[in-house]
Amino acid sequence: MAARLRFKVVDEAFKRGPVYVDLPKERPSEYFGKYVFNKQKMYKYLPAKVYKKMCDVMENGAPFDRTIADAVAEGIKQWAIENGVTHYTHWFQPLTEGTAQKHDGFVEHDWKGGMVEEFEGKLLVQQEPDASSFPSGGIRSTFEARGYSAWDPTSPVFIIGDTLMIPTIFISYTGEALDYKVPLKKALYAVDKAATAVAQYFDPEVTKVISNLGWEQEYFLVDEALFAARPDLVMTGRTLMGHDSAKNQQMDDHYFGSIPARVEEFMKDIEIQALELGIPCKTRHNEVAPNQFELAPIFEETNLAVDHNMLMMSIMKRVARKHGFRCLLHEKPFKGVNGSGKHNNWSLSTDTGVLLHAPGKTPMDNLRFVTFTVETLKAVYDHNGLLKASIMSATNAHRLGANEAPPAIISSFLGKTVTDLLEHVEKADEDALNVAGKTAFHLDVPSIPELLIDNTDRNRTSPFAFTGNRFEFRAVGSEANCASAMLTLNAAVAEALIDFKTRVDALIEKGEAKEAAILKVVREDIKYIKPIIFNGNGYGDEWKEEAAKRGLDCETAAPLIFDNYLKESSVKMFEKTHVMTKFELEARNEIKWETYTKKIQIESRIFGDLCLNHIIPVVTKYQSMLIDNVHKVQGIFAAEKARKISKENLYIIEKISDHETFIIENVDKMIEARKVANKVESEREKAIAYYSTVAPLLEEIRYHVDKLETIVDDEAWPLPKYRELLFIR
Numbered sequence: 001m002a003a004r005l006r007f008k009v010v011d012e013a014f015k016r017g018p019v020y021v022d023l024p025k026e027r028p029s030e031y032f033g034k035y036v037f038n039k040q041k042m043y044k045y046l047p048a049k050v051y052k053k054m055c056d057v058m059e060n061g062a063p064f065d066r067t068i069a070d071a072v073a074e075g076i077k078q079w080a081i082e083n084g085v086t087h088y089t090h091w092f093q094p095l096t097e098g099t100a101q102k103h104d105g106f107v108e109h110d111w112k113g114g115m116v117e118e119f120e121g122k123l124l125v126q127q128e129p130d131a132s133s134f135p136s137g138g139i140r141s142t143f144e145a146r147g148y149s150a151w152d153p154t155s156p157v158f159i160i161g162d163t164l165m166i167p168t169i170f171i172s173y174t175g176e177a178l179d180y181k182v183p184l185k186k187a188l189y190a191v192d193k194a195a196t197a198v199a200q201y202f203d204p205e206v207t208k209v210i211s212n213l214g215w216e217q218e219y220f221l222v223d224e225a226l227f228a229a230r231p232d233l234v235m236t237g238r239t240l241m242g243h244d245s246a247k248n249q250q251m252d253d254h255y256f257g258s259i260p261a262r263v264e265e266f267m268k269d270i271e272i273q274a275l276e277l278g279i280p281c282k283t284r285h286n287e288v289a290p291n292q293f294e295l296a297p298i299f300e301e302t303n304l305a306v307d308h309n310m311l312m313m314s315i316m317k318r319v320a321r322k323h324g325f326r327c328l329l330h331e332k333p334f335k336g337v338n339g340s341g342k343h344n345n346w347s348l349s350t351d352t353g354v355l356l357h358a359p360g361k362t363p364m365d366n367l368r369f370v371t372f373t374v375e376t377l378k379a380v381y382d383h384n385g386l387l388k389a390s391i392m393s394a395t396n397a398h399r400l401g402a403n404e405a406p407p408a409i410i411s412s413f414l415g416k417t418v419t420d421l422l423e424h425v426e427k428a429d430e431d432a433l434n435v436a437g438k439t440a441f442h443l444d445v446p447s448i449p450e451l452l453i454d455n456t457d458r459n460r461t462s463p464f465a466f467t468g469n470r471f472e473f474r475a476v477g478s479e480a481n482c483a484s485a486m487l488t489l490n491a492a493v494a495e496a497l498i499d500f501k502t503r504v505d506a507l508i509e510k511g512e513a514k515e516a517a518i519l520k521v522v523r524e525d526i527k528y529i530k531p532i533i534f535n536g537n538g539y540g541d542e543w544k545e546e547a548a549k550r551g552l553d554c555e556t557a558a559p560l561i562f563d564n565y566l567k568e569s570s571v572k573m574f575e576k577t578h579v580m581t582k583f584e585l586e587a588r589n590e591i592k593w594e595t596y597t598k599k600i601q602i603e604s605r606i607f608g609d610l611c612l613n614h615i616i617p618v619v620t621k622y623q624s625m626l627i628d629n630v631h632k633v634q635g636i637f638a639a640e641k642a643r644k645i646s647k648e649n650l651y652i653i654e655k656i657s658d659h660e661t662f663i664i665e666n667v668d669k670m671i672e673a674r675k676v677a678n679k680v681e682s683e684r685e686k687a688i689a690y691y692s693t694v695a696p697l698l699e700e701i702r703y704h705v706d707k708l709e710t711i712v713d714d715e716a717w718p719l720p721k722y723r724e725l726l727f728i729r
């Protein structure tokens with residue numbers, strides 16, 4: 001019965017053709033931002049004075065003046081209604097990794113028996129959603145369920161379908177952050193202030209430093225019918241069982257290969273919708289694993305880029321269904337082929353250019369480049385364990401250290417050019433650098449050929465690689481909210497820069513020339529950061545040993561990696577930069593441990609169910625058929641001959657028994673382990689119990705299920721197999 005369903009869905013999947021998408025009549029540059037209340041629309045729909053104030057808020061971070069809220073809301077309403085919008089919602093990013101929204105209509109009584117469309121400033125600016133069902137880590141007990149969402153005017157409102165979406169922050173009644181946006185914005189503020197102060201050593205005209213993020217979103221597509229026939233995919237986003245397909249990625253024929261027609265239409269569709277929502281999509285291609293793809297926009301200011309990534313993920317999931325697909329954002333949907341990540345390309349730029357770019361025109365430019373590079377590395381070194389925690393999750397744990405993605409040790413690849421440059425700065429003769437007379441200061445920092453920098457050798461195994469004019473943080477998971485990694489990185493860099501400036505100023509105070517003071521501190525730091533630089537193969541076992549010797553964080557257990565948030569150095573850094581308090585960090589960790597536990601718990605439950613109710617019955621039936629055959633053979637042949645004829649069947653019967661016994665016994669053991677773990681009070685200890693007693697059994701039992709898949713009659717196997725799931729026609 002079950003197998004018949006499998007053949008039916010495979011048939012359905014193979015027959016499904018492309019859903020063709022009509023290309024818009026206008027060019028992408030013309031429909032870009034069509035559904036965003038951007039500056040152009042503000043200019044058109046807002047009074048001139050209000051428009052000017054909004055520009056000041058968006059561009060210069062001026063505080064949003066509530067007196068203009070009504071006028072802004074009125075302009076937005078007019079634009080929205082012209083676009084057929086009837087509802088509005090505050091759109092926020094609670095600590096569940098997704099986004100949340102609650103829709104309200106514009107309509108109000110007109111008190112004459114009819115209705116009018118209304119949208120006042122106060123509705124735009126603030127809402128009070130019942131927050132009791134969002135994770136808060138104990139900050140807000142349920143009887144005090146109030147939480148506030150407040151508009152983030154630096155991320156413009158946009159339209160999806162009939163709804164006006166208003167990006168907001170989400171905080172508790174007592175002011176603690178309940179989302180990712182609040183600490184992210186604080187970190188961006190901190191890095192702006194700290195980096196501007198340092199950038200002014202080199203160019204006094206600098207007034208603002210912007211943090212940029214360019215994310216590259218990897219994902220899998222699976223036919224909808226096949227997806228529906230895999231309860232594990234439906235419930236957990238990954239396959240908990242499934243034997244390797246004979247062919248997977250070993251031929252390297254998928255990467256950058258031609259894109260299947262069905263997928264191409266899907267890509268076109270999401271790109272058009274993304275461009276209309278102001279997401280500057282640029283790149284699309286196949287990835288390494290079969291059915292794996294990537295999408296990348298042009299980089300943007302980090303807060304906006306994070307919002308755009310959250311939005312993009314929801315567009316992808318929604319549009320996939322129109323094309324008969326399910327979009328899998330899980331970091332490891334299939335064992336044995338690559339998982340999905342989301343490289344976070346990060347840089348700092350001023351109103352005058354990218355700070356991490358090495359133009360090599362003047363020595364001072366190069367010293368600026370060296371300063372920002374070295375201080376970034378110092379941040380990464382000082383907080384390497386914390387940065388790992390910022391990208392860790394139950395799902396990303398499958399990817400890290402699994403010989404395909406960044407290892408579970410944070411280090412940085414610089415490439416030869418930059419490594420040589422740092423060495424030169426470190427070793428250069430003190431006198432050569434510091435010629436007598438302050439103004440005649442001669443800076444022996446060699447220029448860097450532009451071409452070399454742009455062609456930095458690629459080291460795919462490094463979790464934090466310098467790639468020309470930016471760092472690429474490659475350990476971020478495909479499903480994650482980039483804000484987690486970005487707020488940590490930006491806050492850590494802010495701390496390093498604050499500290500840098502304090503030390504340089506102290507030397508200047510003592511009479512040292514500015515350039516000499518900078519150089520002195522930079523040279524100190526080049527020596528200090530050496531352990532974080534690693535240009536070799538991050539997948540090798542030698543690196544694990546070497547990294548441990550260097551004192552880098554080598555922990556691989558997710559629940560223990562989360563401890564990094566509460567380390568003294570982390571709390572100090574977050575408090576110094578005013579990004580998060582110790583109280584908030586503690587609350588957030590409760591959520592991290594709880595989420596980890598719940599994910600493994602759900603996986604374990606659905607896996608047990610699949611084993612006992614889907615696999616074992618089918619396998620037993622097949623085994624009975626073989627036993628029946630053995631009996632019948634005995635009926636028609638003499639004993640000796642019958643035994644010879646049934647030799648293979650007897651062997652298979654026994655094998656099946658062995659695997660079955662293991663599975664049944666260990667599913668029981670797994671249930672017991674859950675019961676024990678569930679009784680543990682502390683969220684941390686509970687997560688550790690799930691990590692060490694439940695999660696390993698999933699893997700051990702799976703081995704036997706996958707073996708059975710290769711033994712049992714294909715006609716009887718109930719779940720779509722890897723070879724069926726992974727190849728879109």
Ligand code: ADP
Binds near residue numbers: 212354
């Ligand atoms: P690759 O896969 O080779 O790493 P992609 O072209 O897929 O490169 O993606 C590179 C990403 O890096 C894009 O989002 C791009 O806009 C972004 N990027 C380029 N320069 C910078 C920069 N200075 N700061 C931040 N992001 C950048």
Ligand code: MG
Binds near residue numbers: 216343472
């Ligand atoms: Mg990349």
